[in-house]
Amino acid sequence: MPSPLRRLIAPRALLRDRTSVRLDDGREIDVERVRDPRARRLRLTVGERGARLTLPPRASLVAGQRFLHLHRDWLALQLATQDPDGIVALVPGDSATLPLRGALLPLRWEQGRYASLRVDADGALFALPPRAGPAALRRCLRDFYEAQARADVGRWLPRYLPALPRAPARIRLRPMSSQWGSLAANGALALDLALVLGEPAAFEYVLVHELCHLIHADHSPAFWAEVEARCPDWRRQRAYFHAEGRRLKARLHALLSA
Missing domain, CATH: 3.30.2010.10 (Metalloproteases ("zincins"), catalytic domain)
Structure with a gap:
């Protein structure tokens, strides 16, 4: 088929619906499913609006569900990382x-000649050089x-x-x-x-x-x-x-x- 004709009959709009996947901990995760005519492979992403599964035009829905199932561990990790309940990176001078x-140690910060982190009677002490x-x-x-x-x-x-x-x-x-x-x-x-x-x-x-x-x-x-x-x-x-x-x-x- 000539490429101009292929472009004319190919779908141009994204087709969206919803699906779900069950994680190992029993949670059922809602996933936005998008068929994108520009996509070349299956892709799973997690953003502010949640999980999204992108399918290329020729991928079947069964293949998409299989892909979701195979990547459920990765999905669980990404969702947990974005969970606001205390899972954040350390911020020098700010994180406490x-x-x-199994515990959260009180954390203190100080300036030092080199980076060091140690546990003492008062919790943990993180020393960092200024730069x-x-x-x-x-x-x-x-x-x-x-x-x-x-x-x-x-x-x-x-x-x-x-x-x-x-x-x-x-x-x-x-x-x-x-x-x-x-x-x-x-x-x-x-x-x-x-x-x-x-x-x-x-x-x-x-x-x-x-x-x-x-x-x-x-x-x-x-x-x-x-x-x-x-x-x-x-x-x-x-x-x-x-x-x-x-x-x-x-x-x-x-x-x-x-």
Whole structure:
């Protein structure tokens, strides 16, 4: 078909309607669905007016719903990040609290020769040079959270090592989009840095869960028996993540990406 004729018969207006997607926490999220003749691929965005799914002309509605379902974790994270209920980036000299281990520590600011963040008897103290930019603040904050998380793991790990076939090859702490932890075939263990923002018992459960994969690589009854032996209240901790997990990840994302 000649291109001028294609332009004449192609739809020029955006066609809009509504759809929805159910998140893992049970919430039903309303999504604006837009068929855009200029779009070349499926696209999911979140703005001030909520979630929007853009479909190219030839994409089916079924493909759109499948795309929504596959990206529901990302959608939940974006919605939580935009939630005004306390999930915001740190503002130097202004923010008064710092999330850590299931609590909000009182946060004080002072001028310093270099960026540093430490916990003391009065809460947390953040020192920044006068000309420190957002990158310096984010780097200091991430280093602080990683040091705190490693201190927790270092306190818990010796309790479990004697009953394991081997120790983890190494432990890495980093932000993770959907998982809370993973164990590679070579024994390298990864943990979500957002865990240090939540309740310590929940963090320890994730560590135990991944360590038990050194015994059983699957999620068989034998695996869960090993978890139960080390963490009898693992069901309560798992329920905690179902209720608060998205918020923890969104809070870390807001803190480290502003």
